[in-house]
Amino acid sequence: NAGVTQTxxxxxxxxxxxxxxxxxxxxxxxxxxxxxxxxGMGLRLIHYSVxxxxxxxxxxxxxxxxxxxxxxxxxxxxxxAAPSQTSVYFCASSYPRWPRNTxxxxxxxxxxxxxx
Amino acid sequence: TQLxxxxxxxxxxxxxxxxxxxxxxxxxxxxxxxxxxxxxxxPVLLVTVVTGGEVKKLKRLTFQFGDAxxxxxxxxxxxxxxxxxxxxCAGARQGPTDSWGKLQFGAGTQVVVTP
Numbered sequence: 286n287a288g289v290t291q292t293x294x295x296x297x298x299x300x301x302x303x304x305x306x307x308x309x310x311x312x313x314x315x316x317x318x319x320x321x322x323x324x325g326m327g328l329r330l331i332h333y334s335v336x337x338x339x340x341x342x343x344x345x346x347x348x349x350x351x352x353x354x355x356x357x358x359x360x361x362x363x364x365x366a367a368p369s370q371t372s373v374y375f376c377a378s379s380y381p382r383w384p385r386n387t388x389x390x391x392x393x394x395x396x397x398x399x400x401x
Numbered sequence: 402t403q404l405x406x407x408x409x410x411x412x413x414x415x416x417x418x419x420x421x422x423x424x425x426x427x428x429x430x431x432x433x434x435x436x437x438x439x440x441x442x443x444p445v446l447l448v449t450v451v452t453g454g455e456v457k458k459l460k461r462l463t464f465q466f467g468d469a470x471x472x473x474x475x476x477x478x479x480x481x482x483x484x485x486x487x488x489x490c491a492g493a494r495q496g497p498t499d500s501w502g503k504l505q506f507g508a509g510t511q512v513v514v515t516p
């Protein structure tokens with residue numbers, strides 16, 4: 286029972302480097318999203334997707350790109366890392382909320398990113 | 402600006418004591434969820450409340466949704482060390498034209514229960 290799998294769990298980057306955080310889910314969820322968690326700020330939505338080929342911006346999208354080529358995978362790309370992107374990143378998936386259910390989010394274990 | 406305000410930010414109590422965490426907003430939500438997060442892990446859903454005035458119980462945890470659906474509280478009776486964690490509330494505003502109702506999270510309340 287894998288659920289939502291994120292890789293890597295830890296990563297250190299230098300300013301200006303690029304990288305991709307991987308996210309895969311095996312629950313056939315249509316909805317997938319990326320959040321970042323910073324102390325005192327809670328979880329903030331970066332990007333989300335409601336199905337393969339469909340993505341949209343969340344609350345803090347700048348500096349990040351996403352794509353959704355399959356139902357299972359939703360990678361998050363940092364194009365040119367900045368120290369302000371030091372954070373813990375969570376991928377989460379869900380069934381659609383309305384009117385089927387109230388949309389429990391299933392989270393991965395997180396990816397801790399440090400940008401020097 | 403945090404749409405959902407949680408209080409207190411930090412709570413440290415002894416085993417056996419009671420505690421209450423609050424989640425307040427000026428906005429109306431169609432549903433509100435509570436998650437618990439432990440170190441090194443992602444948040445895990447505890448409960449979803451959808452009806453104004455609704456009260457749900459999960460063993461020693463009692464959740465209430467305000468009548469106006471703008472606020473919620475989590476009460477833990479006789480807290481145990483296993484209740485230690487970061488408690489997050491999350492609200493969804495959705496309707497027929499917004500089938501994906503993005504969740505807005507509060508900043509969280511860190512609860513520490515010592516033996």
